[in-house]
Amino acid sequence: MATLQLKSLSMHYSAKDKALSDVSLEVNAGEIVGLIGPSGAGKSTLIRCINRLNNPTGGQVLFKQQDLTNISGSRLRQARRKIAMIFQEYALIERLTVMENVLSGRLGYVSFMSSLLRKFPGKDVQQAYALLDRVGLLEHANKRVDALSGGQRQRVGIARALAQNPELLLIDEPTAALDPRTARQVMRLISEICAEQGLPAIINIHDVNLAKLFVQRIVGLQQGKVVFDGSPAQLNDDV
Ligand code: ADP
Ligand code: ADP
Numbered sequence: 001m002a003t004l005q006l007k008s009l010s011m012h013y014s015a016k017d018k019a020l021s022d023v024s025l026e027v028n029a030g031e032i033v034g035l036i037g038p039s040g041a042g043k044s045t046l047i048r049c050i051n052r053l054n055n056p057t058g059g060q061v062l063f064k065q066q067d068l069t070n071i072s073g074s075r076l077r078q079a080r081r082k083i084a085m086i087f088q089e090y091a092l093i094e095r096l097t098v099m100e101n102v103l104s105g106r107l108g109y110v111s112f113m114s115s116l117l118r119k120f121p122g123k124d125v126q127q128a129y130a131l132l133d134r135v136g137l138l139e140h141a142n143k144r145v146d147a148l149s150g151g152q153r154q155r156v157g158i159a160r161a162l163a164q165n166p167e168l169l170l171i172d173e174p175t176a177a178l179d180p181r182t183a184r185q186v187m188r189l190i191s192e193i194c195a196e197q198g199l200p201a202i203i204n205i206h207d208v209n210l211a212k213l214f215v216q217r218i219v220g221l222q223q224g225k226v227v228f229d230g231s232p233a234q235l236n237d238d239v
Contacts (some may be wrong), residue, residue, distance in 0.1 A: 011057055083166060
């Protein structure tokens with residue numbers, strides 16, 4: 001059974017502005033999907049509809065067979081714990097340390113804020129160190145995020161997302177703010193970690209060449225519709 005199933009998903013910001021029309025898509029365990037398409041095609045809207053940062057106007061989002069389109073409150077929060085996001089501009093807490101940012105993913109906002117005043121549980125700190133080691137930031141654990149480079153910040157974002165023990169990663173333009181070399185390093189790290197953990201991911205990538213390098217399945221959106229779904233090699237044949 002697919003981890004994620006989108007069934008005829010639609011999102012209309014207004015009667016005229018149909019950001020998504022009838023999008024159907026399945027993502028299986030271990031699959032990394034690169035979302036490509038021109039600006040305004042609906043890539044961000046698609047990602048935001050999955051964890052309900054946007055409310056779809058039609059269709060269904062099934063995550064491990066649970067319909068996320070009609071839940072709210074604690075059930076929605078519970079589902080969101082399993083669906084981690086990585087953002088273009090990192091969305092880190094700049095004045096806190098690398099370690100604290102990773103722990104905020106691990107503990108969730110409320111437990112994190114109360115632990116800040118006391119002590120973080122040892123087993124959570126252990127796990128955070130292991131993640132920082134994996135993303136190559138162990139020696140920077142106690143630095144404030146605002147002292148890091150862009151590439152380092154995005155690696156903190158990756159570690160924070162993984163600290164949630166997610167079952168799905170949603171990644172919105174993770175390399176848009178990075179130089180080409182750093183962008184490739186970040187994409188390589190994301191694709192390696194997803195492969196190691198069998199973790200499915202949807203990555204909105206503006207740069208088609210970067211998608212072809214690191215992603216086995218590409219979904220092309222245009223004017224809110226899926227116009228391509230296949231391998232990088234098939235994409236080359238099509239254009
Ligand atoms: P992409 O990520 O592919 O650039 P978006 O999902 O951001 O595309 O946008 C898809 C369409 O929805 C565009 O026509 C855009 O103008 C519109 N749109 C996006 N966000 C909003 C919003 N908050 N209100 C109204 N229209 C929006
Ligand atoms: P990465 O190791 O992620 O590829 P860079 O090559 O961009 O990082 O940066 C190398 C070093 O320069 C890092 O150790 C970082 O601390 C420092 N550095 C880069 N950009 C900044 C910045 N904007 N502010 C502070 N330090 C920076």
